[in-house]
Amino acid sequence: MTSTALIGLGANLDNPRAQLERAIEALDQLPLTHCTRHSRLYASKPVGPQDQPDYVNAVAELHTRLSPLALLDQLQALEQQHRRVRLRHWGPRTLDLDLLLFDDRAIIMPRLVVPHPEMLNRGFVMRPLADLLGSRTFMSLSNEDLETLAQQVEGDDLLPLGPQE
Numbered sequence: 024m025t026s027t028a029l030i031g032l033g034a035n036l037d038n039p040r041a042q043l044e045r046a047i048e049a050l051d052q053l054p055l056t057h058c059t060r061h062s063r064l065y066a067s068k069p070v071g072p073q074d075q076p077d078y079v080n081a082v083a084e085l086h087t088r089l090s091p092l093a094l095l096d097q098l099q100a101l102e103q104q105h106r107r108v109r110l111r112h113w114g115p116r117t118l119d120l121d122l123l124l125f126d127d128r129a130i131i132m133p134r135l136v137v138p139h140p141e142m143l144n145r146g147f148v149m150r151p152l153a154d155l156l157g158s159r160t161f162m163s164l165s166n167e168d169l170e171t172l173a174q175q176v177e178g179d180d181l182l183p184l185g186p187q188e
């Protein structure tokens with residue numbers, strides 16, 4: 024059975040934009056998985072500790088035949104690969120891949136909570152998610168459409184990035 028998964032991507036490496044573009048390509052190469060589309064990339068001010076560089080954030084939609092836990096394993100392996108690159112280049116931070124939604128399932132396991140518990144509080148997640156799926160509602164997100172939910176957290180400093188060069 025094919026499922027739809029939404030992935031939140033974030034990076035604040037030296038070249039976070041290139042990291043995200045590579046990560047989106049890598050998501051499309053995962054076993055039993057295709058990246059069907061992704062949002063535009065956004066530059067965003069760090070939420071939480073401020074003594075770190077700005078982030079680039081985006082959301083990608085996957086069609087996958089992996090189970091939620093198998094997909095999480097793959098996402099964590101990808102994060103590890105990017106972490107190795109980061110160490111080599113002494114980059115300031117890592118790549119974060121969050122499993123935001125998996126069909127309309129509610130999952131509570133020791134390693135995996137879906138919908139991602141912080142997503143509704145994060146403009147850098149909700150804005151790109153609403154760009155992709157604005158009118159969609161999820162029972163697992165109180166049946167409210169994503170555009171309305173995104174507007175409730177607007178206020179983060181988000182800057183859409185245009186095409187490079």
Ligand SMILES: Nc1ncnc2c1ncn2[C@@H]1O[C@H](COP(=O)(O)OP(=O)(O)OP(=O)(O)O)[C@@H](O)[C@H]1O
Nearest residue numbers: 119120121122123133134135136137138139140141
């Ligand atoms: N929906 C989810 N997506 C990704 N990881 C999850 C999810 N639910 C639970 N986890 C667990 O959370 C841990 C992720 O830790 P990580 O260091 O990436 O968190 P963080 O990036 O600091 O915070 P956040 O996940 O809030 O962005 C992993 O060990 C993973 O098992």
Ligand SMILES: Nc1nc2c(c(=O)[nH]1)N=C(CO)CN2
Nearest residue numbers: 033067068069070071078147
């Ligand atoms: N703007 C922004 N801020 C963050 C982000 C992120 O992806 N974007 N990720 C964090 C840790 O996961 C902490 N703060």
